[in-house]
Amino acid sequence: MTVDVDSPAESGARRGSGAVFAPLYRQIKQLLVASLEQGEWKPGELIPSELELAHRFQVSQGTVRKAVDELAAANLLVRRQGKGTFVATHHEPRAQFRFLRIVPDAGEAVPAESRFLECRRLKAPAEIARQLQLKTGDPVVYVRRLLFLSGKPVVLDDIWLPGALFKGLTSERLARYHGPLYGLFESEFDTRMIRAQEQLRAVAADATVARLLQVPKDSPLLLVDRVSFSYGDRPVEVRRGLCVTTAHHYRNALY
Amino acid sequence: MTVDVDSPAESGARRGSGAVFAPLYRQIKQLLVASLEQGEWKPGELIPSELELAHRFQVSQGTVRKAVDELAAANLLVRRQGKGTFVATHHEPRAQFRFLRIVPDAGEAVPAESRFLECRRLKAPAEIARQLQLKTGDPVVYVRRLLFLSGKPVVLDDIWLPGALFKGLTSERLARYHGPLYGLFESEFDTRMIRAQEQLRAVAADATVARLLQVPKDSPLLLVDRVSFSYGDRPVEVRRGLCVTTAHHYRNALY
DNA sequence: TAGTGGTCTAGACCACATA
DNA sequence: ATGTGGTCTAGACCACTAG
16 A cells, blocks of 8 residues: 555566565566656656556566556556556646545535745754754755635645755745645656655644634644655655634544 | 445356446455355454355456455455455454554554443434434434543543444443453444544533543643444444543544 | 465456547 | 456466464
8 A cells, every 4th residue: 555665676577486575566566666756757647558568577467457556556656447547646636635634514625725925945943854854954945825715714834845856946936836736846846745644633823823814812723744755755745734623624534 | 445335236246248237346345245244254253265255156266356355455354364364353453543543642552541431322412313324312322431541531532322233332331341442342232343434623622521631621622523334334433532632643644 | 285365477358448 | 440457267376374
């Protein structure tokens, strides 16, 4: 399910040898991930057919299929019968709500609208640096934005990104863009968010936050601390969201 | 992934006919779920081998394998190489943390301890009845309990269960039991929780809750509204948890 | 040694999309 | 008509478990 880096993974595809540390299809999977990471196929693009990949890697179609199956289950690839297999993208509407879990209590989920309040470079505080696997003081981009749902401010996000990856990111660039933030990141900065880990807590609104979210001071807010990862489990975003949950909630499914 | 009820599902397993509404392996899957639901194999028990099931259903081993794969992915079955395939159970430690998402900010997840405050029968309020797909006034069992982590009260749960399914459930029965609640439900009441849907919000503690959780009145608490489902997407539990998130948090993974 | 799930293959046919 | 993924089969062999 996850994007494991679970073995040395030789390139030689020998059948059932025993000297190989991972099953063939896992090796194929890692080769495909490597191609995705290196940008051989961009988000939204068609990848080669199963038969073509089978020839390339000198394995049977069934083995490629199993590798692709796992990548599709992990939302890295999307299969479309009759058309082919595509690299998943944060631009397709289907992917919108994978990382946006705040939905209205009643009615349909509505596309969110962003207002960017701040965007500036700064030296990473210790805690942020740790989470991004950087050194304290390394350059990071800091973004503060308000998320509006049905015209009401609902979420205040503070976002930290590694400066090295997001060089051209500015207030103007953000203001011009409309759509999911992760879409922008993948199109303009070659950084694709694959998975994220979140910690949720309830906190009281301080004066500044209360003003921005138009709620009374000390109102209970849902705090969502997120670290997002790209290929190879590299952390590439720290996000701290404060959500008003009077008319919205965070939805989750347990299996 | 989910336990779909996605077709009329004939029992006849004819190969690639076209008159059949679901692929063979989906039909097999539904037949397996039916056997689980009817208790042919109990939680923790070994189910027949793939070859045996293939003979029973008159399909190839590969088709059974695909059906079992999906059921294992949905956590209904557990495969153990060399031993066989087992019915998943809430008793095995592996399953504990699937439905308990509250973990300490630091240190390892510790087994939770329950103190039951109340357990009584009552007529279902409208909202609870709706969520349990009962009629208002139908009998339900109401349970209130405190969850302790490392000796501290952390979660106050209010739980509603269909009275028809939980006839013998009493305070004494609960007090005697140690372990996960869903383990008790599956062993003693033949009701297995398969999946759940949650809504999270931040709220302020009222006087009663504050006293029970040993926090100041109006402290921000994490409210977790859960509906749990058994086989066939039958709702069988409504749970409303209030969590102190000063030293703990709700953890979640996004893919 | 025997039985189980796990991997891999090769080939057939179906369902869907496009030209 | 062609090419894609989706399903199904049959058979071989591997890895793990237990008697």
